[in-house]
Amino acid sequence: MSESLLEISDLRVDFRQDRRLVRAVDGLTYSMRRGQTVAVIGESGSGKTVSARAIMGLLPPTATVTGSIRFDDVEMVGLPEKAMRKHRGCGVAMVFQDPTRSLNPTMRVGAQIREAIQTHEKASRGAAQDRALELLELVRLPAARERLEQYPHQLSGGMRQRVMIAIALAASPKLLIADEATTALDVTTQAQIMELLRDLQQRLGMGLIMISHDLGLAASFADEVVVMYAGRAVERAPTRMLFAHVRMPYTRALLDAIPRLQNVSHAPLAAVPGQPPNLALREPGCPFTPRCPSATDQCREHAPALEEHEPEHLWACWHPCEDGVRA
Amino acid sequence: MSTGAPLLDVRHLVQEFEVRAQGGVRSGVVQAVSDVSFTLAKGETLGLVGETGSGKSTLARAILQAPRPKAGEVLFEGTDLVNLRGRELLRARRQMQMVFQDPFGSLDPKWSVTRIVEEPLIAFRTAARAERRRQVAEVLDRVGLDPERYGDRRPRQLSGGQAQRVAIARALALDPALIIYDEAVSSLDVLIRAQVLNLLERLRSELSLTYLFIAHDLALVKQVSDRVAVMYLGKLVELGPAESLYREPLHPYTVALLASIPNPDPAAPRAPVAKTIQGEPPSPIDPPSGCRFRTRCPRAQEICATQEPPLRRLGEGHFAACHFPVSRDSPAPAAREPARLAGGTHDAARAD
Numbered sequence: 001m002s003e004s005l006l007e008i009s010d011l012r013v014d015f016r017q018d019r020r021l022v023r024a025v026d027g028l029t030y031s032m033r034r035g036q037t038v039a040v041i042g043e044s045g046s047g048k049t050v051s052a053r054a055i056m057g058l059l060p061p062t063a064t065v066t067g068s069i070r071f072d073d074v075e076m077v078g079l080p081e082k083a084m085r086k087h088r089g090c091g092v093a094m095v096f097q098d099p100t101r102s103l104n105p106t107m108r109v110g111a112q113i114r115e116a117i118q119t120h121e122k123a124s125r126g127a128a129q130d131r132a133l134e135l136l137e138l139v140r141l142p143a144a145r146e147r148l149e150q151y152p153h154q155l156s157g158g159m160r161q162r163v164m165i166a167i168a169l170a171a172s173p174k175l176l177i178a179d180e181a182t183t184a185l186d187v188t189t190q191a192q193i194m195e196l197l198r199d200l201q202q203r204l205g206m207g208l209i210m211i212s213h214d215l216g217l218a219a220s221f222a223d224e225v226v227v228m229y230a231g232r233a234v235e236r237a238p239t240r241m242l243f244a245h246v247r248m249p250y251t252r253a254l255l256d257a258i259p260r261l262q263n264v265s266h267a268p269l270a271a272v273p274g275q276p277p278n279l280a281l282r283e284p285g286c287p288f289t290p291r292c293p294s295a296t297d298q299c300r301e302h303a304p305a306l307e308e309h310e311p312e313h314l315w316a317c318w319h320p321c322e323d324g325v326r327a
Numbered sequence: 328m329s330t331g332a333p334l335l336d337v338r339h340l341v342q343e344f345e346v347r348a349q350g351g352v353r354s355g356v357v358q359a360v361s362d363v364s365f366t367l368a369k370g371e372t373l374g375l376v377g378e379t380g381s382g383k384s385t386l387a388r389a390i391l392q393a394p395r396p397k398a399g400e401v402l403f404e405g406t407d408l409v410n411l412r413g414r415e416l417l418r419a420r421r422q423m424q425m426v427f428q429d430p431f432g433s434l435d436p437k438w439s440v441t442r443i444v445e446e447p448l449i450a451f452r453t454a455a456r457a458e459r460r461r462q463v464a465e466v467l468d469r470v471g472l473d474p475e476r477y478g479d480r481r482p483r484q485l486s487g488g489q490a491q492r493v494a495i496a497r498a499l500a501l502d503p504a505l506i507i508y509d510e511a512v513s514s515l516d517v518l519i520r521a522q523v524l525n526l527l528e529r530l531r532s533e534l535s536l537t538y539l540f541i542a543h544d545l546a547l548v549k550q551v552s553d554r555v556a557v558m559y560l561g562k563l564v565e566l567g568p569a570e571s572l573y574r575e576p577l578h579p580y581t582v583a584l585l586a587s588i589p590n591p592d593p594a595a596p597r598a599p600v601a602k603t604i605q606g607e608p609p610s611p612i613d614p615p616s617g618c619r620f621r622t623r624c625p626r627a628q629e630i631c632a633t634q635e636p637p638l639r640r641l642g643e644g645h646f647a648a649c650h651f652p653v654s655r656d657s658p659a660p661a662a663r664e665p666a667r668l669a670g671g672t673h674d675a676a677r678a679d
Binding site: 253255257261 | 379519528552553589600
C-alpha cells in the first residue's frame with residue numbers, strides 16, 4: 001500500500017454542448033496522501049465540482065474524460081461501470097450541497113442508511129439496522145435511535161447533512177469528498193458540521209477533499225489548498241504557506257474580496273472587475289488575464305503552467321505577487 | 328448620519344402564522360416575529376443577522392405590510408403603515424423597495440431587462456413612455472449595466488451578478504427612500520459579491536438611501552452597516568453600533584455567531600464552536616420559556632427558563648436581551664423588574 005491515496009494528472013473533462021466543446025477541467029494535476037485534507041477552492045464554473053465527479057465516475061455521458069486519476073493504485077479513467085460501482089462507496093464517497101435533494105423523501109432515514117450498508121456488504125436487516133444506529137451516533141445526531149424511524153422532512157438541514165455523512169461513511173470509504181457540504185447551512189451549523197468532518201477524518205484516517213468557494217473554510221480545516229480558475233489549478237500549497245505567501249493574483253483577489261470582521265464599516269472591498277471567462281471560447285493565454293491587475297502581453301499569448309517555484313508551492317503565473325504586496 | 332425623526336420606526340411588531348396539520352386541524356402558531364422594536368435613521372444602514380427561521384425575512388415583509396403584521400406599529404416618515412389602506416398604502420410602498428436573494432426567481436424570465444426595470448414606472452404611471460425609457464437607461468447605467476448592450480437581454484442571458492444588478496435597478500427605478508436587501512448578495516460568487524457590495528455602497532452615498540441589510544453572514548453585514556441587529560427565533564437579542572457589537576458582543580448568541588465565522592487566516596487561533604453553542608434552533612411553534620436561546624446557551628441559569636430577559640441598554644446605543652450578558656456584568660437576577668442600566672459600568676462580580 002503506497003503512501004499516496006489519490007494522484008490526478010493532466011485531467012481534462014470536455015462537455016459537448018451545441019456542437020461546441022466546453023473544457024470544464026483543463027489539465028488538473030494534484031495528489032493527496034492517506035488521511036490528508038485537501039481543499040479545492042474556486043468560484044462557480046471553475047471546474048472544482050466536475051473534477052470531483054470525475055473521481056467518483058459520476059459524469060454524464062456527454063463528458064469526455066482524459067488524463068489519469070489513480071486512486072489507491074487503480075486507474076479510474078476508463079474503468080468499466082461495474083468496477084466503478086465497487087469503487088464508489090468503498091473507495092470514495094461524496095456528500096453534496098443540498099441534503100434535501102440527496103435524500104429520498106419517501107423513505108425513513110434508517111432504511112436509507114441500511115440500503116447504503118447492504119449495497120456494499122451482506123448484512124441481515126437487524127445487523128444493518130445496528131450499524132445504521134452506530135453510524136448516526138458516529139455523526140452525533142441527537143436522539144439517533146428515534147431518528148432511524150423518521151423521514152427526512154422531520155429533520156433540520158443540519159441533521160439531514162449528518163444523515164448524508166452517515167450514508168457516505170456506510171462502507172468505510174478511504175476518501176470522502178464534501179462538495180460544498182456546508183454551503184446551504186446556517187453559520188453555526190456549518191461550523192458544527194465542519195468540526196464533525198474533521199473529527200471523523202482524523203478518527204477514521206480518511207482522506208478528505210473539501211470542495212468550496214470559501215477560502216475561510218479552507219484556512220481553518222485543510223492541510224493543503226488547490227485554487228482553481230476556469231478549469232485549471234492556478235495555485236497549490238500547504239495551507240499556511242499559501243495564506244502567508246500568496247503568489248497567484250487570482251488567489252490574492254479572492255482573499256481580498258472576503259469581508260473581514262476587522263474591516264471598518266463602509267470601507268470599500270478590493271474587487272477585481274469583470275467575470276470568469278466563457279469556457280466554450282478557448283482563448284490562448286492565462287484565463288485570468290482580462291481581470292488581472294498585473295497582466296501583460298505575455299499573459300495574453302502564453303498560458304503559464306502550474307510549476308513548483310518554491311518547495312511545495314506551485315503556481316501558474318508569469319508575474320506572481322510578492323510577499324506583503326496587495327494586488 | 329441621523330437627523331431628527333427616524334425614517335422608519337418599528338414598534339412592538341408581532342407576526343404569527345397558524346400552521347395546520349393534515350385534515351385542517353390547527354396544530355400551532357408559529358411565532359415568527361415577537362415584539363420587535365427598532366428605528367432606522369435617514370441615510371443609515373441597519374444590518375439584520377440571524378439564522379434560518381430567526382424571522383428576519385418575515386420582519387422585512389411585515390414592515391412592507393405584505394402580509395400585514397399581527398400587532399405593532401410601523402411608522403414610516405411618521406405615518407403608521409398598519410392603518411393605511413388602498414391608494415395611501417401604495418403611495419407609501421413606493422418609497423420602500425426590496426431586493427431578494429435569487430435574482431432569477433424574482434425576474435420574469437420572458438421579459439427584457441428594459442421591461443423589468445420599466446415595470447414599476449408603468450405601475451405607478453410616473454411619466455410618458457419616452458421619459459420612462461430615459462429613466463430606465465439612466466438607472467441601468469447607475470448600476471453598471473450598459474443599457475445599449477443589456478436592455479434587450481432576457482434574464483437567462485445574464486450572469487448571477489448581472490441579474491442582481493437588474494433587480495437593484497428595478498428597486499431604484501421609483502427613487503425610493505428605503506431599500507431592504509434580503510440576502511441579496513448571499514448567492515453570488517466571492518469576486519462578484521465584492522463588486523455588488525461596492526455598488527450598493529456607492530448607490531447609498533450617491534442617492535442618500537437608507538438600507539435594511541439582511542444577511543446571515545456577520546462579516547458581510549459589518550462591511551456595510553452602521554448598526555447591527557441580531558435576531559434569534561423571532562426575538563431581537565442584540566442591537567448596537569457595528570463597531571462595538573463586533574468588538575464587544577453582549578449576547579451569548581452573537582458570540583456564537585462570531586465564533587462560527589471561518590477566519591481566512593490559518594495562523595489565527597480558533598476556538599471550537601461547540602463551546603459557544605449547542606444543538607440546533609428549537610421550533611418557533613413552541614419556543615422555550617423565558618429566554619428563547621437558553622436551550623443552546625452555555626451560560627444559561629435557572630432564571631433564564633422562568634423570566635424572559637428584556638432588551639436593555641448596556642452601553643452607548645448598545646442593547647441586549649440577556650440575564651448574563653457576556654462582556655459586561657449584569658445586575659443580580661434577584662430583582663423582579665431588572666433595573667435599566669444607564670451604561671455598562673459594572674465590572675465586579677462575574678469575571679469572563
